[in-house]
Amino acid sequence: MRDYFINTTRIGFSSWSDADLNLASQLWGENEVTRYICSTGKFTHEDIVNRLNTEIHNYELYHVQYWPIFELSTEELIGCCGIRPYKSETHSYELGFHLREKYWGQGYASEAAKAAIDYSFHILKAKKLYAGHHPQNRASEKLLLKLGFQFTGREFYTPTGLYHPSYELVNR
Template structure:
């Protein structure tokens, strides 16, 4: 049974563990999920393992990660949502989310992102959050702006080799 450190109406936030490779494969093994987060559009088995290890490392070093999300009613993996340190600023983090395709369009990303934002500002006392998205990912663009993020420009995102729109949300 998974433990949840944040619960919403439908979602439980847990923490990735080294034993979660099967869950990571459920998420990052879906080409619909990865098509906008890497240049090839798909993750190999090594890419999935590396991504899980990145989340484990971020948790070990910073007590942060793109936490795995579970549907409370079924216990099924929805995807992940969370924060990671933003490279150049203390008390600033980058918000991110990846959902399995079967959970798209049902409000799960909005519900999870609102909780991650609240956790960042209320518990971690973040000054700012940042978020970005692939230029062709209109669903992420819509969600990020709906959450109140303001466009600041574009940044080169090395995994895709493209300039991604980049946004910030200031803690008021």
Template sequence: MNRDYFLQTKRIGFSKWTDADLPLARQLWGDPDVTRLICASGRFTPQEIADRLVREIDHDRRFSVQYWPVFELNGGGFMGCCGLRPYKSGERAYELGFHLRKRYWGMGYATEGAEAVIRYAFHVLKAETLYAGHHPENAGSEKVLKKLGFRYVGTEFYEPTGLEHPLYEMYPTHFTKGEM
């Protein structure tokens, strides 16, 4: 897949969602293995997938962030998304998130991508605080967030699942991966 990347790691290229990406959005958010822990029903409808894509594009237009689509640099395979969205009303506060297609689970991509996004948030966007959360049953995401250096601060109600999710935060001084 031929994409322009605004951010890269050793194995991952970060692009931006466009209106033409509905087929990719369907591959990701149409997969119940991906969505089972990110919405109450465990599945997104076709309309919810389209709405999610529109929301990501709008976040980029309004806030210069989104859960960016990510691709393998070696081969160009579509991996999923990893990025930021505004956190509540905080001007320099963002929420980190990642949704990877199942074939990319357990290979270190979530950690690698999230590290790049964290550096981008603190270096380029001058973020003051990053937040992240995960479904209470998602042990893999919990492990990634702790490995990255996020600190548990309590729980927060997450409307899409209707559950209290563990909540973590990170400040620039807490990020120890890579150079600050």
């Protein structure tokens, strides 16, 4: 049984640890999950280990990460959703989410993103959230707009080598 620090109707948010390589592999080992995250579209075992270590490191330094999220009824890994520091701005974060394919189209991304936004604005007192997506990922574009993010332009994203549409959401 994992400890959850955020609960929604269907989702529990936990934290990544060194013991979670198997879970990280379930998520980032799925080609449909990673096809928009990196230039090759696939994570190697080393990429998965590095990604897990990055999330753990972000938590150690900033107390935030793209947290692993679990279906409360089954305790099965849905994916991850959370925030990371955005550039050098104080109290500004980047929102992100990666869901295992079997959870697509069921409202989990929206439910998790709303919880992460609420946590960012009310608990962390974030002033702004930023987000971006691969130019071909229309589902992420649609969700970000539905969540109230405003398009700000395109930013070069080194892992894909492409300019990604970028958005911001201001805490009012």
